[in-house]
Amino acid sequence: MRKRLVRKLDLKIALSNVKPHPSPKAFLEQYTITPEVAADLLYLAAYSHDDIIGKTVMDLGCGTGRLAIGSALLGAKKAIGVDIDSAATKTALKNAKRLNVRNKTQWITTNITSIHGDFDTVLQNPPFGVQRRKADRKFLEKALEIGKHVYSLHKSNKDRRFLKTLEKHRSRLIPVSPSPFLKRFIERYDCEIKDVYATLMTIPHLFDFHRKRRHSFPIDLYIIERKEP
Ligand SMILES: C[S@@+](CC[C@H](N)C(=O)[O-])C[C@H]1O[C@@H](n2cnc3c(N)ncnc32)[C@H](O)[C@@H]1O
Numbered sequence: 001m002r003k004r005l006v007r008k009l010d011l012k013i014a015l016s017n018v019k020p021h022p023s024p025k026a027f028l029e030q031y032t033i034t035p036e037v038a039a040d041l042l043y044l045a046a047y048s049h050d051d052i053i054g055k056t057v058m059d060l061g062c063g064t065g066r067l068a069i070g071s072a073l074l075g076a077k078k079a080i081g082v083d084i085d086s087a088a089t090k091t092a093l094k095n096a097k098r099l100n101v102r103n104k105t106q107w108i109t110t111n112i113t114s115i116h117g118d119f120d121t122v123l124q125n126p127p128f129g130v131q132r133r134k135a136d137r138k139f140l141e142k143a144l145e146i147g148k149h150v151y152s153l154h155k156s157n158k159d160r161r162f163l164k165t166l167e168k169h170r171s172r173l174i175p176v177s178p179s180p181f182l183k184r185f186i187e188r189y190d191c192e193i194k195d196v197y198a199t200l201m202t203i204p205h206l207f208d209f210h211r212k213r214r215h216s217f218p219i220d221l222y223i224i225e226r227k228e229p
Contacts, residue, residue: 002047006074012039014073018066018095021088028085029127029135031203033066033153040173040199041151041221042070045121049194049223051149052076055120058146060112060139065092065105067123072101080106082115112142122147128155137185144189148226154182156198156218166200166218173197176220186224195223 015035024030033041046052053075059068062081069092071079079101083089089107096105108115126139136154143150156162157179166174176198178186186193202216 002050002053004047008039008043011042011070011073012036014099015039015066015070017099018064018069019091019098021064021091023087025085027132030063030085030088032063033125034202035066037199037201037219038066038070041123041153042067042074044173044223045123045149045151046074049149051121051151056080057121057123058082058115058119060115060122060124060143061126062092062107063088063125065095065107067125068092068105069096069099069101071121071123072096072104073099076104078106079104080108082108082110082112084109084111112139115142115146117146119147121149121151123151125153140182140185141189144186144191144224144226150191150222150224152222152224154179154220154222156220158198158218162198163200163216163218166198167216173199173221178222179220182222186222190227191224192227193222194225197221
């Protein structure tokens with residue numbers, strides 16, 4: 001296990017200084033990961049799995065940049081954020097400057113389908129496919145193609161009782177079983193699931209169709225590794 005050079009609380013505070021998207025679009029599902037979930041994911045990747053410090057990190061669908069910026073703060077060699085929306089990448093660049101990680105980060109405006117290469121670690125909080133069906137699958141396919149280690153957030157199929165359990169353990173990661181569908185999907189790419197954790201995502205009222213001021217729902221974090229040939 002790596003020595004923890006950055007306190008989780010400090011990481012959360014730094015990530016809470018990330019400025020929001022100026023005009024989020026519903027069809028791109030531009031919800032921002034909370035500082036709590038981002039810090040939990042990054043801490044696990046950095047200090048339990050050694051997948052951040054000194055590594056090249058790709059943040060697919062980076063939005064305002066929280067995951068890439070957090071990777072740079074924890075000591076990634078380089079963190080690259082890709083988003084199809086130029087307003088998102090412009091905001092991410094401003095955020096990287098604000099948090100003094102401009103030199104360690106790069107921001108690219110493009111569709112993830114045009115990204116190729118080999119990256120130590122891919123992090124992603126993709127669209128869950130609520131607005132555009134199967135949007136999440138395109139992300140997972142790309143992550144498994146280009147990443148040796150993948151941290152991917154997905155919609156959970158847990159029921160409301162499980163939400164209560166998560167609410168009691170706010171920002172805690174609870175081990176759960178993978179969805180049989182995602183397990184088969186991931187294994188088809190010669191990759192294996194190391195762990196799956198459920199956690200709680202909370203999003204503020206962003207779009208007209210949102211009824212509540214804040215909405216909390218369970219999500220699953222998949223930690224995946226490419227099998228050695
Ligand atoms: C749920 S948001 C997550 C944003 C950011 N990763 C975060 O967690 O705060 C998904 C992001 O994926 C981007 N996106 C959607 N489809 C994309 C595509 N085909 N290629 C690149 N980015 C895409 C959206 O613009 C949006 O910023």
